[in-house]
Amino acid sequence: MRAALINTGTELLLGNVQDAHLAFIAREIFPLGLRIEERRTVPDSEAIRHTLVELFPRCEILFVTGGLGPTSDDITREMIADSLGLELRQDPQLLNSLRQRLQIRGIKWAAGIARQSDVPVGAQVLPNENGSAPGLYLKANINPRVPSPHVFVLPGPPRELQLMFGKFVLPILRALVPPSALLDQRLYKIAGVGESLVEEAIGEKILAIPEIELGYCARPGEVEVRIIGKAEVIEQADAIIRLALGLSIFSTADEILEEVIVKLLTKRHQTMATAESCTGGLLANRITNVPGASQIFVTGYVCYANRAKTDMLDVDPKLIETRGAVSEPVARALAEHARTCARSDHALATTGIAGPTGGSPEKPVGTVYVALASAESETIVREFFFPTDRETFKQLAAQAAFEMLRQKLLALS
Helix, strand or coil, X not given: CEEEEEEECHHHHXXXXXXXXXXXXXXXXXXXXXXXXXXXXXXXXXXXXXXXXXXXXXXXXXEEECCCCCCCCCCHHHHHHHHHCCCEEECHXXXXXXXXXXXXXXXXXXXXXXXXXXXXCCCEEECCCCCCCXXXXXXXXXXXXXXXXEEEEECCCHHHHHHHHHHHHHHHXXXXXXXXXXXXXXXXXXXXXXHHXXXXXXXXXXXXXXXXXXXXXXXXXXXXXXXXXXXXXXXXXXXXXXXXXXXXXXXXXXXXHXXXXXXXXXXXXXXXEEXXXXXXXXXXXXXXXXXXXXXXXXXXXXXXXXXXXHHHHCCCHHHHHHHCCCCHHHHHHHHHHHHXXXXXXXXXXXXXXXXXXXXXXXXXXXXXXXXXXXXXXXXXXXXXXXXCCHHHHHHHHHHHHHHHHHHHXXXXX
16 A cells, blocks of 8 residues: 655745654554655645645555644645545534643633634544644545545644554554555664675675565665565575675664674673774764663773873874874774773774875875774774765764774674
8 A cells, every 4th residue: 555645834844843754654654564655745835735636646545744733824624624525514522622621721712723623524533642633534535526545634743643643543554454565674784884885795686586675775884774575585685685794784673883882892791992083082972872881881082182192091102203193003002002091891992084184195084093902802903094074084983993893792702
């Protein structure tokens, strides 16, 4: 069954409010075998009517959000009724409920509030337990003269919509969607491998499986692979992906790399520290954003200036002078001295040239050295090249550092 979404609200198109509904509704309906195939955002105007009429023949289920309040720009219910050729009638029970709700809350009654009790003939009212504007469900072809999909009209505020959706919309959808529509979805998060290389490793083999959908999403330092299909074909694709990408897969859940690091260190009862130059504390920030980080993270040294590297972690100034602050031996010294000072099991260090200035032919902008010192093995230092803007450079360097530590922890397991 094809599903579509219309978000109404001029404020959305002005950029004053960000849409929170697409992500929520899409996640909620996927386990039923439904997916949003088209989303429109329209202002509080005649555009609502035009969009409804355009989408009616293109979907079996239509979600419409916003525009159910008491003010003059809340015109969605009127547009719905008009597009379906239905009369709006005041529901006495809803009107009484509204009066009681406002009285309890000590809110003065205004004439426009009564509009929220207007209901298209034949529509099912969806109670709003977090607000005043009820939702509406209009079954497919509710007016035989106007072919239409199943229409769910929902309030704009997320806290109202989300409770209503879980309690009242999902039960209706479960009755509408046949079990044969159910699909499975798997997610694989891969670090340290470019999107093109991931595609090269699995793309052709996965797409040879009948009725499978394969997608990619690239972010700084990682690639997300998504497969969708029936359970049996998902298992075939899963075997191909795991064989081809193996240990590069850092998660098959909605986890970020630093969460995986915290879990691995916690499981091993080990600790870590950081010594950062070019990343300016980003590693420490990302790690400490993870609940439970206090069990594994000892301290972070931000040694941005050369003098700080010497004063804080006793890096030999002659080493910096002869080899440069951005070099393999300085990265090594930062990691090893940080681990010693923090008395941690592991320490990560970064030193690089974020740009846009400061590079040279030998060490161009984008060069970064990442070092990992561990109590149980020799220090590892790797050189990377990330010629991009400063913020992305920092994210890529941090991602490379975390992936080095993750691979080390897996090897020690």
